[in-house]
Amino acid sequence: MEGFIEIRPRRRFFLRLYLHIMLRVLGRAIQAAARVDEDVKKEFNAMPENYTFSLGAFPAGPCMIIGKDTQGIVRYMGSDMEKQPVHLKITLKSVRHFFSLLTFTESTPVSNARNRMIVSGDVPYACAAVRIMDIVQVYLLPRWMAKMAIKRYPRWTFKRHTVDRAKVLIRTLLGF
Amino acid sequence: MYIPDYYEFGCPVNIVAGHDSLEKTADILAVPGSSQPMLLTDKGVRQAGLADIVLDAVKDRLDIKCVEDGVPPDSDLKVVRQLAQLYNQKGCDSIIAVGGGSVLDTAKGINMLVSEKTDDLMQFTGAGALKRKLRPLIAVPTTAGTGSEVTIAAVIADHEKNRKMIFGSHFLLPDAALIDSRMTLTLPAHIRAATAMDAMAHAVEACVMLSKNPLSDAHAKEAIRRIMKHLLPLIAEPENKEGRLSLALAAALAGIAFSNSLVGMVHALGHSVGSVCHVPHGNCMAILLSYGLEYNFHKTEERIADILFSLAGPEIYAKTPKSQPAQKSIDCIRKLNRDLFQATKGLHATCLKDLKDREQHPMVPKEKLPEIAQTALGDGMVFYNPEDVDYEDWLMVLEAAWEGVPLDRTKVRKG
Ligand SMILES: [Fe+2]
Numbered sequence: 001m002e003g004f005i006e007i008r009p010r011r012r013f014f015l016r017l018y019l020h021i022m023l024r025v026l027g028r029a030i031q032a033a034a035r036v037d038e039d040v041k042k043e044f045n046a047m048p049e050n051y052t053f054s055l056g057a058f059p060a061g062p063c064m065i066i067g068k069d070t071q072g073i074v075r076y077m078g079s080d081m082e083k084q085p086v087h088l089k090i091t092l093k094s095v096r097h098f099f100s101l102l103t104f105t106e107s108t109p110v111s112n113a114r115n116r117m118i119v120s121g122d123v124p125y126a127c128a129a130v131r132i133m134d135i136v137q138v139y140l141l142p143r144w145m146a147k148m149a150i151k152r153y154p155r156w157t158f159k160r161h162t163v164d165r166a167k168v169l170i171r172t173l174l175g176f
Numbered sequence: 177m178y179i180p181d182y183y184e185f186g187c188p189v190n191i192v193a194g195h196d197s198l199e200k201t202a203d204i205l206a207v208p209g210s211s212q213p214m215l216l217t218d219k220g221v222r223q224a225g226l227a228d229i230v231l232d233a234v235k236d237r238l239d240i241k242c243v244e245d246g247v248p249p250d251s252d253l254k255v256v257r258q259l260a261q262l263y264n265q266k267g268c269d270s271i272i273a274v275g276g277g278s279v280l281d282t283a284k285g286i287n288m289l290v291s292e293k294t295d296d297l298m299q300f301t302g303a304g305a306l307k308r309k310l311r312p313l314i315a316v317p318t319t320a321g322t323g324s325e326v327t328i329a330a331v332i333a334d335h336e337k338n339r340k341m342i343f344g345s346h347f348l349l350p351d352a353a354l355i356d357s358r359m360t361l362t363l364p365a366h367i368r369a370a371t372a373m374d375a376m377a378h379a380v381e382a383c384v385m386l387s388k389n390p391l392s393d394a395h396a397k398e399a400i401r402r403i404m405k406h407l408l409p410l411i412a413e414p415e416n417k418e419g420r421l422s423l424a425l426a427a428a429l430a431g432i433a434f435s436n437s438l439v440g441m442v443h444a445l446g447h448s449v450g451s452v453c454h455v456p457h458g459n460c461m462a463i464l465l466s467y468g469l470e471y472n473f474h475k476t477e478e479r480i481a482d483i484l485f486s487l488a489g490p491e492i493y494a495k496t497p498k499s500q501p502a503q504k505s506i507d508c509i510r511k512l513n514r515d516l517f518q519a520t521k522g523l524h525a526t527c528l529k530d531l532k533d534r535e536q537h538p539m540v541p542k543e544k545l546p547e548i549a550q551t552a553l554g555d556g557m558v559f560y561n562p563e564d565v566d567y568e569d570w571l572m573v574l575e576a577a578w579e580g581v582p583l584d585r586t587k588v589r590k591g
Contacts, residue, residue: 112559113386113438114182118304123342124554126302134564152564152591 015099016062022102023055023064025172027076029136030066032171034074036164040135043128044074052077053088053121053129057098076175088121088129104141104149108133139168178479183389185436186346189326193355193425195417198230201272201314202237204352208312210270212239214263216283217274218247221318224362230274230316241266250454251278252333253297253341256285263290270312273350274359276371277322277331277457280315284330284348287313297332298341302556306345315350318359320424321371321458323378323431325353333451340451342556349435355428357421365411366523368423369516370458372407375399375427376509377442377461382433384472384479385440385560396433400486402426404512411519440561442468445573448551453540455531462516463528463580466509467573468561469502470583474590475562477502484508527580545574563588 033040049072056063056079065077065086077084092098097116100106108130111117119126134150147153192200205211217227222245231240244259263271263286273283288300291310300306315325324330330343360368379396382388403426406419414420445468446460469480481501485493487508496504516524525531531539540548549570552558558565565573569589576583 109386109559109562114180115184115387119302119556120305121302123302123556124339127554127556127558130559147591150564151562152589154591155589 012095015095019057019062019095019098019102023062023079024076025140026055026102026133026136027064027066027078028175029140029168029172030132031074031076032168032176033132033136033139035171036167037135037139037160040132043132044068046128047125051088051125052084052086053090053125054081054086055090055133056081057092057095058118061092061095061098088125089119090126090129091118091120092116093118104145107149107151109151136168139165140172178388180389183387183391183437185389185391187326187349187432187435188346189349190352191326191355191428192352193421193428195357195421196233197354197356198233198316198358200352201230201234201354204314204354205238205270205312208270208351210312211237212241212268213270213272213312213314214266214268214286215240215243215272215274216247216259216279216286217243217245218249218276218279219245220249221245221275221279224318226318226359226362227274229358230272234272241268247275247279247282249278249456250333250335250450251282251285252335253285254335256282256289256297256332257295260286260289260295270314272314272316274316274318276317276319277324277374280317280322280324280350281330281332283313283315284324284343284350285332287311288343288348297343300343300345301341303344305343306347308347310347313350314352314354316354316356316359317424317427319363319367319371319458320360320420320427321374323375323427323434325350325355326428326431327435329435331447338451339551339554340447342447353428355421355424357417357424360420360424361414361417363414365414366520367456367458368414369407369411369520369524370456370462372403372423372427372458373462373465373513373516374458375430376403376512377446377465378430378434378439379403379426380465380483380509381439381442381468382430382437383483384469384476384562385438386562387437387560388479389437392433392437395429396437397483397486399426399430399433400483402429404487404489404508407512408515408519411516438560439557440468441471441558441565441573444555444557444561444565445548445552445570447555447557448548449528449540452548452551453531453544455539459525459531462513462524463526463531463577464573466506466513467577467583469506469509470585471565471569471573471588472562473502473585474588480505528574528578529580540578542578545571545578548574563590 052067054065379399382396484501484505528540
């Protein structure tokens with residue numbers, strides 16, 4: 001096989017690095033919000049014990065897993081899909097689409113409307129997961145950025161915008 | 177004019193429409209090599225003699241293994257499982273589904289089970305869970321409404337959990353849709369009205385919601401035009417077979433449109449009213465459609481205005497002042513509902529509190545509204561709705577639709 005050139009998929013190192021970092025931040029922020037925010041708490045309470053969901057890219061792109069452990073405590077569970085069963089998977093069809101989503105150049109609703117996502121699992125919990133991520137994005141992002149990511153910027157109390165946000169950000173940073 | 181940066185459109189269903197299209201059934205099944213279908217229908221369709229018309233049309237060329245009319249109006253997981261067992265026992269190799277939305281969706285459910293050789297339907301819920309082609313399925317719609325004959329979706333109830341499961345996959349598309357004017361001759365007036373309003377909701381939501389695209393628009397607008405033209409005359413004169421064929425085609429067009437651009441909050445809420453209070457889907461759509469438009473008005477005014485031409489025709493369109501076409505579109509839909517109420521002698525309800533069951537009991541008691549709102553929070557169709565909808569929003573819309581008063585648009589929360 002003289003002259004055979006093996007074509008390797010480009011690794012797109014920085015793109016993947018960005019996704020890894022963003023997913024870790026998002027995962028830890030969801031864990032934090034589940035401790036601080038009443039609405040997020042309520043959404044998780046409605047999920048069964050040991051329920052897990054993931055956000056990732058097809059086929060084996062970066063991902064993150066969130067779930068309730070046996071005591072019902074919400075935890076960011078890293079990215080190893082083999083380690084635990086994942087009940088609800090939200091998968092972007094390619095790493096590039098995932099990048100658009102997590103750089104907020106394409107909002108979640110638009111990304112979904114353009115058929116970039118595959119949702120497998122219980123639809124009601126998928127709705128809950130999206131609501132949770134919407135709230136967490138409002139905590140994490142400045143207003144103008146969050147507005148690009150979600151449909152409607154919520155009218156929160158002053159405390160939720162300041163004190164609760166500070167709590168979520170600190171917990172996200174420290175990872176507890 | 178709105179052109180999205182990216183969109184997808186497809187309709188691989190072979191559509192055969194006419195006054196004698198059923199005679200093509202055997203030819204269509206011969207392509208994948210099937211000749212031993214199960215004929216699936218419901219009691220009403222069978223009593224109306226429609227199953228016999230189909231049997232007559234195919235009996236010389238197909239070996240019908242079983243005729244099963246046990247699909248209830250609100251079919252669920254259990255029924256699907258039982259019928260799938262029957263399919264296997266009788267050695268069928270395909271399905272001819274003759275009926276309305278419930279029969280067609282049940283057939284899709286059965287087809288998932290028998291093709292994947294399992295009895296657990298839940299693993300296929302959501303979007304895109306199926307991975308390969310299913311066995312042959314032919315859809316023969318007997319209502320002009322659901323468009324299930326051309327859609328990638330199937331909605332099957334889970335009565336234990338009081339919830340409607342939604343399945344979405346390109347593999348759920350039937351191999352062929354046979355649209356035959358004989359199938360809608362005996363449809364009772366109020367069912368014709370309600371199912372046509374379901375088609376209307378598909379077309380209008382396809383034009384307004386997030387996944388709208390130019391190709392689905394073209395189908396949807398033609399569907400709207402045909403429904404406006406033929407529905408009311410057909411209620412008075414169902415013998416008009418051109419009208420019937422045209423309306424059945426409108427349902428298919430609307431089905432193609434919404435299969436490619438999906439629907440939004442009207443369907444999310446309609447599914448919830450349906451599963452909590454067991455209201456037929458078409459009735460929910462007729463009542464809720466105008467409210468979905470009002471709720472999304474601030475984000476979609478231009479899109480709502482854009483369908484006025486199809487809804488009202490050129491004269492009214494030309495006469496409508498430039499500032500009001502969107503409101504006029506909503507008014508047109510409400511007027512059509514009122515006209516249908518008249519034409520069906522009050523059987524076509526225009527608000528939730530007027531919905532009555534056979535014993536004349538109200539179907540949607542006001543105490544149920546919170547439960548409906550809660551259920552709607554778990555419906556995936558809201559992903560495609562332009563504006564976000566939370567529990568209070570659902571309740572606000574429900575209360576207005578219950579009373580039958582227009583939504584106070586100033587109360588809709590905008591980001
Ligand atoms: Fe519908």
